[in-house]
Amino acid sequence: MANFNLKINGKTQQLDVDPTTPILWVLRDHLKLVGTKYGCGISQCGACTIHLGDNAVRSCQLPVSAVGNQDITTIEGLSENGDHPVQKAWLEEDVYQCGYCQAGQIMNASAFLKKNPNPTDEEIEGAMNGNICRCGTYIRIKKAIKTAANTKTV
Amino acid sequence: MTKIVTHYNRRSFIKVSAAAGGGMLIGFSWLNGCKSNTPEPEAGVAVPKEWFEINGYIKIGDTGMVTIYSPNPEIGQNVRTSMPMIVAEELDVPWENVLVEQAPLNTGWYQNQFAGGSLSIRLSWNALRMAGATGRRMLMEAAAKEWGLKVSDLTASEGVIKEINGERTITYGEVASKAVGIEVPKEVELKSIKDFKLIGTSVKNVDGEKIVTGKPLFGLDFHRDGMQLAMIQHPPAFGMTVKDFNEAEIKSMPGVKDAFIVDTTVEEPGGFDEKGFKQLIAIVGESTWQLMQAKKALKANWETTGELESSELHVKRLEKALASGEVQESRRDGNPEAAFKKAAKIIERTYSAPFIAHNTLEPMNFFANVTEDSAELIGPTQTPEALEGSVSKLLNLPLEKVTVNMTRIGGGFGRRLYVHFGVEAAAISKKIGGPVKLIYSREDDMTQGTYRPTYRSVYKAGLDENNNLISFSVKGAGLPEGPVFPNRFPAGAVENYLAEKIKAPTNVTTGAWRAPRSNFTAGAEQAFLDEVAEAAGKDPIDFRLELFDRAIKDPVGEKHEYEAERYAGVLKLVKEKANWGTTKPNVHRGVAAYFCHSTYVAEVFDIVMDKGQLIVQKVWCAVDCGIVVNRDAAENMIQGGVIDGVGHSMYSQLTFENGAPNQMNFDKYQLIRHSQAPKEIEVFFVENEIDPTGLGEPGLPPAIGALANALYKATGQRYYNQPFMTEKQVVG
Numbered sequence: 001m002a003n004f005n006l007k008i009n010g011k012t013q014q015l016d017v018d019p020t021t022p023i024l025w026v027l028r029d030h031l032k033l034v035g036t037k038y039g040c041g042i043s044q045c046g047a048c049t050i051h052l053g054d055n056a057v058r059s060c061q062l063p064v065s066a067v068g069n070q071d072i073t074t075i076e077g078l079s080e081n082g083d084h085p086v087q088k089a090w091l092e093e094d095v096y097q098c099g100y101c102q103a104g105q106i107m108n109a110s111a112f113l114k115k116n117p118n119p120t121d122e123e124i125e126g127a128m129n130g131n132i133c134r135c136g137t138y139i140r141i142k143k144a145i146k147t148a149a150n151t152k153t154v
Numbered sequence: 155m156t157k158i159v160t161h162y163n164r165r166s167f168i169k170v171s172a173a174a175g176g177g178m179l180i181g182f183s184w185l186n187g188c189k190s191n192t193p194e195p196e197a198g199v200a201v202p203k204e205w206f207e208i209n210g211y212i213k214i215g216d217t218g219m220v221t222i223y224s225p226n227p228e229i230g231q232n233v234r235t236s237m238p239m240i241v242a243e244e245l246d247v248p249w250e251n252v253l254v255e256q257a258p259l260n261t262g263w264y265q266n267q268f269a270g271g272s273l274s275i276r277l278s279w280n281a282l283r284m285a286g287a288t289g290r291r292m293l294m295e296a297a298a299k300e301w302g303l304k305v306s307d308l309t310a311s312e313g314v315i316k317e318i319n320g321e322r323t324i325t326y327g328e329v330a331s332k333a334v335g336i337e338v339p340k341e342v343e344l345k346s347i348k349d350f351k352l353i354g355t356s357v358k359n360v361d362g363e364k365i366v367t368g369k370p371l372f373g374l375d376f377h378r379d380g381m382q383l384a385m386i387q388h389p390p391a392f393g394m395t396v397k398d399f400n401e402a403e404i405k406s407m408p409g410v411k412d413a414f415i416v417d418t419t420v421e422e423p424g425g426f427d428e429k430g431f432k433q434l435i436a437i438v439g440e441s442t443w444q445l446m447q448a449k450k451a452l453k454a455n456w457e458t459t460g461e462l463e464s465s466e467l468h469v470k471r472l473e474k475a476l477a478s479g480e481v482q483e484s485r486r487d488g489n490p491e492a493a494f495k496k497a498a499k500i501i502e503r504t505y506s507a508p509f510i511a512h513n514t515l516e517p518m519n520f521f522a523n524v525t526e527d528s529a530e531l532i533g534p535t536q537t538p539e540a541l542e543g544s545v546s547k548l549l550n551l552p553l554e555k556v557t558v559n560m561t562r563i564g565g566g567f568g569r570r571l572y573v574h575f576g577v578e579a580a581a582i583s584k585k586i587g588g589p590v591k592l593i594y595s596r597e598d599d600m601t602q603g604t605y606r607p608t609y610r611s612v613y614k615a616g617l618d619e620n621n622n623l624i625s626f627s628v629k630g631a632g633l634p635e636g637p638v639f640p641n642r643f644p645a646g647a648v649e650n651y652l653a654e655k656i657k658a659p660t661n662v663t664t665g666a667w668r669a670p671r672s673n674f675t676a677g678a679e680q681a682f683l684d685e686v687a688e689a690a691g692k693d694p695i696d697f698r699l700e701l702f703d704r705a706i707k708d709p710v711g712e713k714h715e716y717e718a719e720r721y722a723g724v725l726k727l728v729k730e731k732a733n734w735g736t737t738k739p740n741v742h743r744g745v746a747a748y749f750c751h752s753t754y755v756a757e758v759f760d761i762v763m764d765k766g767q768l769i770v771q772k773v774w775c776a777v778d779c780g781i782v783v784n785r786d787a788a789e790n791m792i793q794g795g796v797i798d799g800v801g802h803s804m805y806s807q808l809t810f811e812n813g814a815p816n817q818m819n820f821d822k823y824q825l826i827r828h829s830q831a832p833k834e835i836e837v838f839f840v841e842n843e844i845d846p847t848g849l850g851e852p853g854l855p856p857a858i859g860a861l862a863n864a865l866y867k868a869t870g871q872r873y874y875n876q877p878f879m880t881e882k883q884v885v886g
Contacts, residue, residue, distance in 0.1 A: 001408075018408065018443065025443040029383070034375035035368015037564075038442075039515050040596045044820035047515060075368030082367040090366045094358050094786055097794055098230030099365035100372060100515045100564030125829040132820065134515045134565050135230050136797030138831035140790065 004064055008033070009077025019065035024048045026064050027074060035075035035103050039132070046131030049104040050074050056111035058130075075103040078110060086110040089148035097135035105131045109145050118149055199251045206330040208292060209338070210263030211241050211285035218313050218327030220247050223257035225264040226274045227536050228361075229566030230794075231850040232787040233274045235360045237282055239784055240275075243352045244286025244345060247313040247326060254360040259538035259558040269536040269563075270571050270666065272751035272848025275783060279845050287342040295339070296332040297324050347781065347843045356786035361562060371562040373533035374519045374593065381521065381589040382411060384438045384582045385445040387452055388431040388602055391813030392661045393460030396433050400453045404437060407451060409444030413437045416581045418574060420547040426540040429604045429663045430574040436582045442593060449595070460661045462813030465508075468633055471658045472506070472610035475631035479656035485640035487711045488650035493625035497616030501689050504612050505678035507876040508807035509605040509633075509815075512667055513825060516564020517599040522579035523589035524549060529556045531576055534563035541573040545580045568666035572604050597818045605808060606667030609637045609674045613682040616650075621690035623701065627652040628679070633660035637671040637678075643721065643749065644683075646714040647701035662810065668798065669851035672750040673858070677803055677876070680746035680859025685872060694745055694863070695729050698722075716749040720778045723840055724756040727776035731838050732758035741771065744863030748856040752847035754778040754840075757796065757856045759832075759864040768865070770800060770832035775853065777837060780844035788849050789837040795853025796835050801826025803858040803876045824879075 002019045005012055008031065015030055027033040027050075036059055039047030043058040050059045051073035078084045086109050096102045105128070112119070112127040119127070124145050133141065202215025213221040222238035222245075238254045259267055266277040290310055297315040298305045301322060309316050313326045364371050389396055396415055404413040416436045420427055437448045494500060520533035522545075529549055535541050538558040546553045563570060579592040594602070609632040616625035626648040630638040636655035645651055667673060687697035702725075704710075705718035725747045728734070734745070740762055747756035758774045775792050782788050805824040808815045817823035862873040873881055 017441075018447075020447075021441070021443045025441060029441045029443070032377060033368075034370050034377075037372075037515075038374065038517070040820045041446075042596075042819055042821060045515065075366075078367075082363055087366040091358065091362050094356075094362065094790070096230075096359060096362070096365050097232070097790060098515070098563060098565045099359075099361060102365050103368045106366060121833070128828040130827075132515065132825050132827060134513060134567075134825065136794035136801065136826070136831065137790065138797060138826075138828050139793055139833075139835060141828070 002065070006064070006067060006072060007069065008072045009074060015064070017064055019063060021064050022060050023050065023062045023064055023067065023072065024059040027059065033074050033076050037100055037103055039101065039104070045101070046108055047101050047104040049107040049131065051107060051111055054111060054114060056108045075107055078107065084110060085148045085151050086113065086144070089144040089151065092147055093140050093144040095137050095140040095144050097137055101131060101133045105133065105141055109141070109148070113145065113149055119145070202327070204331070206334050208289040208330070208333055209285055210257070210260065211282070212245060212289045214326050214330035214333070216327050216330065218251055218325045219253060220245070220251055220326070221253045221255055224254050225257045225267050225278065227267070227269040227534075227538065227560045227563055227566070228256070229269045229536060229563040229570070231269065231274065231791060232359065232784055233269070234562070235357055236275060236784040236787060237278060238360070239352050239357055240279065240282035241286040243350055244283045245289045246311050249352055249357060251313060256560055258560070259542055261539060267538055268571075269566055270568065272753065272850040272852060274848065276752060276845070276847045283344050284342060287344050288339060291339050291342050292333045292336040293326050293329055295336045296329045300324070300329065300332060353781065353783050354785060357784050359787065372516050372564045373521070373561040374516055374564070376521050376532055376561060376591060378521070378523075378589055381591055382438050382586060383440065383442055383445060384436055384579070384590050384592045385442070385449055385595065386578060386592065386598060387435040387437070387449055387454065388598065389456050391462055392603065392663070393458060393462045393813045394456045395431070395459050396435055397455040397457045399435050399455070404448050404451060407444070407448045409439045409441055410448050411438045411440070412586055413448070414585060416578065416585060418548065418577050418581050420544050420577065422547070424540060424543065426537050426571055426573050427544050429572045429665055430602055434578065436585070438582065438586055438590065446595065463660060463662060464811050465809040468608055468660065468810065471633060471660070472608065472631050475656045475658035476610060476612060476629060479631060479658060481654045481656055482636065483638070483640060483655040485645060485651065485653045485711070487645070487648070490625045490627050490650040490652040493650035494614070494616045497625060498619040499617040499689055500614065501686055502612065502614040503682055503685065503872075503874060504610065505681070505874050506610045507608060507674045508809065509608045509662065509664075510667065510802055510806050511600050511605055511808055511823065512565075512567040512569035513600065513823065514565030514567060514569050517596055518570075518575040518594040518602070519592055520576040520579035521589065521591045522576070522583040524580055524583040527551070527555060529580055531557065531580065532559045532561065533576060533579070534561055534570055535573060535576055536563070536566050536570040537573060541576040544573050544577050548577055548580055549584060567668040568670065569604060572665055596820070600818050600823060601815050603663030604665040605662060606673065607632045607635055607664040611637060611675070611678050613678060615682070615686045617686070617690050621692065623648055623686065623690070625650040629654045629656065630675070631656040631658055633658050633662070634664060637674045639671065639675060639715065641713045641715045643705070643716055644701055646709040646711055646718070647705040649710055651710065669750055669854050672748065672851070672855040673802070676746065676748040676750070676855030677858030677862060680748065680856060681862040681873065684744070684859070684863040684866070695725055695734055698725055698747065720754045720840070721747065721749055724754045724776040724778050727838055727840060728756040728758050728774050731776065731836070732774040734758065742864050742867035744860045744865070744867060746856040746859030746863060748852070748859070750855055751851045753849060753852035755792070755852045755856050757860040759860040761861070761864040761868055763868045768804065768830070770861070771834070773832050773835040773857070773860075775835065775837045776840065777849070777853070778840035778842070779847045779849055779852070780842060781846040782839050783846055788839070791849040792837045792853035793835040795851065796857045797826060797831050799854040799857025800832065800861055801830070803861060804878050805830070807877050
């Protein structure tokens with residue numbers, strides 16, 4: 001066990017955990033921030049995507065000891081009132097079916113749009129390929145990303 | 155208006171109230187300090203000070219806010235939005251005044267509280283309409299009594315009751331307290347379908363805001379203070395059981411509270427019990443990561459008690475079953491053998507599909523709190539009533555001492571019809587004497603079993619010298635069940651017809667996987683008919699329409715599951731919408747139509763091949779599911795079904811060696827991803843006033859046939875064996 005001070009969603013959190021614990025389980029089990037989902041544990045499905053600084057990362061394979069003082073943002077902290085353009089676009093397109101993967105999709109899409117505000121279809125597919133949606137809402141996800149890109153430029 | 159006799163009476167109301175422990179319905183609270191059910195009014199309706207229970211589906215607040223309880227499990231099929239829409243339609247309240255809550259399992263009030271067979275809307279259509287209409291009637295009676303008028307002197311709409319020949323109005327919120335004492339009417343009037351205001355529109359998912367902001371919704375998110383976490387380890391192969399393990403070492407690991415072997419066998423198991431491994435190693439502790447580490451440190455002795463099967467063996471068994479297996483069920487019209495003898499052309503083809511896993515993105519999990527004389531279960535189940543029954547048997551508790559609450563479910567696809575993970579949670583809770591949440595790892599989930607069976611079928615067709623289909627036969631084998639629907643198309647459309655179903659043994663456990671058997675038969679049959687149409691020199695749509703014509707005018711045999719007019723209807727609609735018959739350079743087309751779960755779907759695929767990679771450019775879908783309840787969500791279901799069909803027929807398979815699946819996680823098990831999904835899917839519904847049927851499954855099966863037929867056009871090769879990426883002409 002070891003002590004860590006993590007900056008999560010703008011707040012500093014003190015923790016005493018096994019240093020090998022992935023951030024996913026720190027969030028879910030220790031901090032009760034359960035918006036970040038467990039899907040595969042091996043960085044293959046993207047359900048656990050969070051932001052480390054400005055980058056989308058898979059929290060299931062990111063040990064707590066590797067974070068240092070980098071800012072962590074989870075789906076709960078993406079916006080204060082659920083009104084990030086990507087969240088709003090998801091609502092507008094009524095994207096989800098079961099909804100389980102969508103937090104990861106939204107976190108990946110929001111980091112991607114920050115780097116590439118006007119992506120082509122192919123760029124969206126490339127950026128989002130690591131996020132599985134078992135229900136098959138891919139077309140709506142793509143549409144929502146375009147909707148978000150458009151609202152951002154307005 | 156339709157008059158309909160209600161089956162509610164005072165007695166059932168009381169029975170239900172009592173069953174729920176005094177209050178009508180008891181929900182469960184989520185995380186500490188996080189009230190998930192706090193009303194969040196959107197359109198200016200204030201939070202009520204007092205709520206009045208009108209019936210098991212409806213609670214009305216003094217401000218006019220309405221809570222509608224959604225009875226069935228929500229697995230992504232939209233019932234938590236679309237079922238309450240039906241109640242709200244007949245109650246006649248503005249949708250923005252409605253809050254939706256998940257009802258717990260309550261067999262006194264609700265029927266058919268399960269998610270399976272695309273049946274939620276179909277089976278509950280009348281009950282939901284009655285619930286709304288009964289509530290409306292009771293509110294009107296209360297207002298009539300208040301004003302000294304008759305109900306026929308009043309109208310009710312959008313949550314407001316008005317006097318027809320007067321000025322007085324009263325809102326549902328104002329009259330709700332008085333409606334509680336009104337006798338439940340014996341008969342209620344339902345709206346005319348043409349008067350629907352909400353049904354048929356597009357209503358946004360009621361959980362949308364919670365989904366996009368990461369609020370706790372799913373079973374895996376559930377937390378209660380004092381609960382432990384648990385993980386299981388099942389044997390590494392089918393045909394193995396656990397003997398013992400390094401218990402002392404595991405128990406001494408950090409964060410581990412207990413470790414033991416748990417037996418989940420129940421007496422007289424039901425259809426949803428017979429899956430999985432019955433003896434498991436359970437490890438209990440405080441954090442998931444520590445439990446995962448303990449699982450890694452397990453050293454177990456597994457005993458081989460059955461055959462350790464391989465994919466090679468599975469193929470041999472299926473071939474043997476087709477050659478000499480015992481036919482279980484069949485249908486015979488005319489004399490197929492004699493007709494094949496005199497046929498001018500005979501086409502015979504064999505189709506196959508592998509075992510596949512459901513792979514719901516939320517792995518199996520359940521919360522259980524078992525005490526001396528009660529069991530509380532909370533989590534993702536498609537069959538809460540079956541779970542209640544199994545837990546009652548496992549713990550030897552009366553049914554009324556077992557409660558089941560449903561969380562939102564991170565994917566079903568049939569996987570959570572099976573109740574073993576809830577039963578396992580109950581067994582572990584009993585052993586440790588406290589509340590516990592059981593969590594499967596992805597590997598536990600993918601290797602546990604309950605797979606879609608593997609299938610192999612032979613289709614045979616005979617054409618006469620005028621290229622008329624005079625004889626048709628299908629012989630289907632599967633581990634463990636044959637994939638044949640003897641009374642579906644083309645039964646009824648062919649003079650000489652034979653359908654035979656054969657089963658073959660396996661110790662790999664299987665279960666219902668989205669559109670059971672149809673997820674194979676549609677692809678095989680529709681690809682086969684495409685080939686037969688080609689041999690007959692006919693357009694594939696015209697060829698099918700000719701067959702439907704025969705089934706309409708002069709059907710062969712007595713029993714048919716389908717209505718030929720509706721079947722032909724979706725084909726004609728998709729033909730028109732896709733501009734069938736036109737061509738585009740390098741774009742290849744395929745068509746298929748299928749009927750299952752009481753819904754008709756026809757699909758046209760346009761594909762291109764880019765260096766051997768499949769790109770599905772566009773899919774047109776024509777759907778006849780009767781009345782469409784929530785239009786945009788209905789389109790979403792069909793789109794998802796198409797993508798699921800493309801994904802699994804193209805990329806997914808489980809193969810076996812020494813009794814164990816070779817694929818344990820998404821690194822080796824391929825699921826369709828963003829770049830592989832069709833670029834566009836357009837959905838068209840047949841407009842009619844037929845009672846609605848389900849959409850969870852019917853979009854998937856025809857996608858496989860339409861894809862196979864388009865791939866043939868693109869590559870010149872027919873695709874007989876799923877997943878198609880294993881064939882040489884395409885790259886996975």
